[in-house]
Amino acid sequence: MHPAPSIILFTALSGLGFGLLAFLCLGYPDVTGWVAVVFFGFGFALAGGGLIASTFHLGHPERAMKAFTQWRTSWLSREGWLAVITLAVTGLYAAAVVFTGTKIVPLGWLGAALCLGTVYATSMIYAQLKSIPRWHHWSTSAMFLLLALSGGALLSGTVSAAIVLILAAGLMQVFAWTTGDSRLRDSGSDIASATGLGAIGKVTAFEPPHSGGNYLTHEMVFVVARKHAMKLRVIALGLGFAVPIFLLLLPFNHVLAVLAIAAHLAGLFVLRWLFFAEAEHVVGLYYGKR
Amino acid sequence: MTELPTSTDRKLGLVIDLDTCVGCHACVISCKGWNTENYGAPLADADAYGAHPVGSFLNRVHSYEIQPANDAPAQLIHFPKSCLHCEDAPCVTVCPTGASYKRVEDGIVLVNESDCIGCGLCAWACPYGARELDPVEKVMKKCTLCVDRIYNENLPEVDRVPACVRTCPAGARHFGDFADPASNVSQLVADRGGIELMPEQGTKPVNRYLPPRPKDAEIDVLAPLLAPVAQEATGFIGWLDTMLEKL
Numbered sequence: 001m002h003p004a005p006s007i008i009l010f011t012a013l014s015g016l017g018f019g020l021l022a023f024l025c026l027g028y029p030d031v032t033g034w035v036a037v038v039f040f041g042f043g044f045a046l047a048g049g050g051l052i053a054s055t056f057h058l059g060h061p062e063r064a065m066k067a068f069t070q071w072r073t074s075w076l077s078r079e080g081w082l083a084v085i086t087l088a089v090t091g092l093y094a095a096a097v098v099f100t101g102t103k104i105v106p107l108g109w110l111g112a113a114l115c116l117g118t119v120y121a122t123s124m125i126y127a128q129l130k131s132i133p134r135w136h137h138w139s140t141s142a143m144f145l146l147l148a149l150s151g152g153a154l155l156s157g158t159v160s161a162a163i164v165l166i167l168a169a170g171l172m173q174v175f176a177w178t179t180g181d182s183r184l185r186d187s188g189s190d191i192a193s194a195t196g197l198g199a200i201g202k203v204t205a206f207e208p209p210h211s212g213g214n215y216l217t218h219e220m221v222f223v224v225a226r227k228h229a230m231k232l233r234v235i236a237l238g239l240g241f242a243v244p245i246f247l248l249l250l251p252f253n254h255v256l257a258v259l260a261i262a263a264h265l266a267g268l269f270v271l272r273w274l275f276f277a278e279a280e281h282v283v284g285l286y287y288g289k290r
Numbered sequence: 291m292t293e294l295p296t297s298t299d300r301k302l303g304l305v306i307d308l309d310t311c312v313g314c315h316a317c318v319i320s321c322k323g324w325n326t327e328n329y330g331a332p333l334a335d336a337d338a339y340g341a342h343p344v345g346s347f348l349n350r351v352h353s354y355e356i357q358p359a360n361d362a363p364a365q366l367i368h369f370p371k372s373c374l375h376c377e378d379a380p381c382v383t384v385c386p387t388g389a390s391y392k393r394v395e396d397g398i399v400l401v402n403e404s405d406c407i408g409c410g411l412c413a414w415a416c417p418y419g420a421r422e423l424d425p426v427e428k429v430m431k432k433c434t435l436c437v438d439r440i441y442n443e444n445l446p447e448v449d450r451v452p453a454c455v456r457t458c459p460a461g462a463r464h465f466g467d468f469a470d471p472a473s474n475v476s477q478l479v480a481d482r483g484g485i486e487l488m489p490e491q492g493t494k495p496v497n498r499y500l501p502p503r504p505k506d507a508e509i510d511v512l513a514p515l516l517a518p519v520a521q522e523a524t525g526f527i528g529w530l531d532t533m534l535e536k537l
Contacts (some may be wrong), residue, residue, distance in 0.1 A: 001414070025520040027461060037511045039373045041294075047345060048318055057409070057410070058407050058408050058409055059406070059407065059408015059409075059410075059423060059427075059428025059429060060406065060407045060408050060428055060429065061407070062385070063406075063407045063501070064407055065403070066386075066387035066388070066389075066405055066407060067387050067409075068386075068408060069386075069387060069388050069470065070385060072293060072381075072389060073292045073293055073383040073384075073385075074292055074383065074384055074385055074386045075384070076384065076386035076409065076411055077386035077387075079429050080386065113469075117511065125384075125411065127413055128384065128415075129380075129384075129414055129493055130380065130415075130492065131380070131414065131415055131416065131491065132414070132415070146473050156442035182389050186419070187490065188490040189417070189488055189490055191354075193487075193488050193489070193490060194368075194487060194488055195352075195354055195369060195487070196485035196486070196487050196499050196501065197308075197354060197356055197367060197501065197502075199356045199500070199501070200356045200365065200502070200504075201356045201358035201359050201362075201365075202356065202357045202359075203354050203355075204353055204354065204356075204357075205353075205525040206353040206355040206366060207352070207357075208317075208352065209347075209350035209351050209352050209371075210347075210350065211344070212343050213344055214309075214343060214344055214345070214350075214422065215344070215346065215413070215422040215423050216345070216413075216419040216422060218344070219410065219412065219413065219414075219423075221420070281414070282417045282488065283416070283417060283419035283492070284419065286352055286371065286418075286419060287352075
């Protein structure tokens with residue numbers, strides 16, 4: 001799949017934002033007053049900014065409100081609803097903390113649960129697609145949730161939780177890669193089933209329907225940088241997981257914490273880029289590209 | 291509404307005969323022509339005369355080579371591909387706006403272009419690559435089964451079929467109702483063993499493809515009985531041939 005920058009930004013930033021808001025709603029860290037304004041403001045900026053980034057890839061963003069109508073079947077619509085409800089509930093919780101200094105604990109729990117629900121809905125936009133076997137698996141949702149939680153723990157400065165969650169996310173990512181690499185092969189879809197001609201003999205793509213590219217080849221038959229996939233996986237594991245864990249294990253100071261966040265963020269962008277670039281859509285079979 | 295109907299009154303679709311298709315691309319052109327001039331946003335081309343032309347089409351013809359296992363001669367198959375109007379269409383249920391829908395009366399999968407936000411998720415959900423985002427209008431385009439022809443009483447009756455079917459010079463494309471076991475398309479599928487594309491994707495496509503008939507193993511059964519045409523060379527060429535043999 002084509003790794004569009006707007007989608008990478010959207011999934012990475014909104015995941016971090018909702019992760020941070022979840023921790024803040026549970027009282028980690030226990031902040032009030034101006035400190036709370038900064039922490040919550042940061043969470044809302046990331047979550048909201050990510051959502052705004054997601055509209056940049058729309059052909060008709062002016063019709064975006066229509067996306068709230070089909071929540072019965074569409075994960076994209078559900079994600080829209082959950083994001084808005086979550087921002088409202090966590091906003092209410094934050095307002096109570098900032099302006100009155102009271103923590104409405106049940107509201108905080110609800111807000112945290114909604115944060116995770118929103119990230120889950122985001123993950124299901126991808127995990128529901130049977131046409132992309134690598135994504136069509138529970139590990140996609142597990143990955144999105146663990147990355148949101150580990151980013152949230154890191155940003156909220158919940159060091160002990162962050163170490164455990166980042167380690168878990170790293171292990172889950174390695175699991176997702178190793179099992180995902182064979183998922184297209186195991187899906188049963190190949191050029192023989194795509195053309196229905198496998199019963200006669202070995203099918204090879206002889207000539208594409210067009211001499212140039214088209215929407216399908218640009219959007220779904222992305223193969224350009226897969227040759228560097230292994231190097232990028234190592235870089236992502238190092239920046240996203242190993243470096244932050246190492247820095248967090250050192251005696252805490254704010255410079256190290258900022259470095260850990262920066263490394264995790266850079267690793268997260270590489271991870272998300274790979275998430276799209278490595279995903280093989282079965283339509284590529286028609287072009288002999290799998 | 292993106293909830294799929296549990297059943298449709300009719301199941302309109304196409305049968306494509308891979309034995310007959312000659313790969314002329316006439317269906318591609320007639321489709322582009324009709325759907326640019328009629329219903330919905332025109333099928334645009336971007337950078338048509340530049341270095342990287344790209345355009346939206348609802349029908350495209352791939353070509354595949356098949357090497358049979360028994361060392362028989364390879365076969366070249368031309369393979370037109372358009373929307374299969376699936377019964378369990380994944381493109382419809384993922385749509386967040388309700389722009390994509392499947393009609394209860396005839397099973398045609400359509401896009402209401404004024405509701406489409408151009409998010410592209412339906413094109414991702416389709417395993418067949420049947421949907422393309424128009425490069426100019428930025429709305430999703432797909433085969434309508436020429437819904438503006440097949441019911442159009444302003445057209446002569448012979449023209450009330452999809453443009454691709456009407457134009458095919460080889461008669462490789464057939465249009466009809468798959469819900470009716472007596473229809474032309476149902477009979478063709480039954481007689482020739484019509485196949486579904488990627489059944490493992492669980493989309494239950496309506497369109498069917500007729501597999502190419504097996505090719506003759508021998509060129510001509512009478513060939514061994516015919517007198518050889520090639521004769522011994524005579525004259526200068528004959529002398530040259532003999533001389534070269536001796537070298």
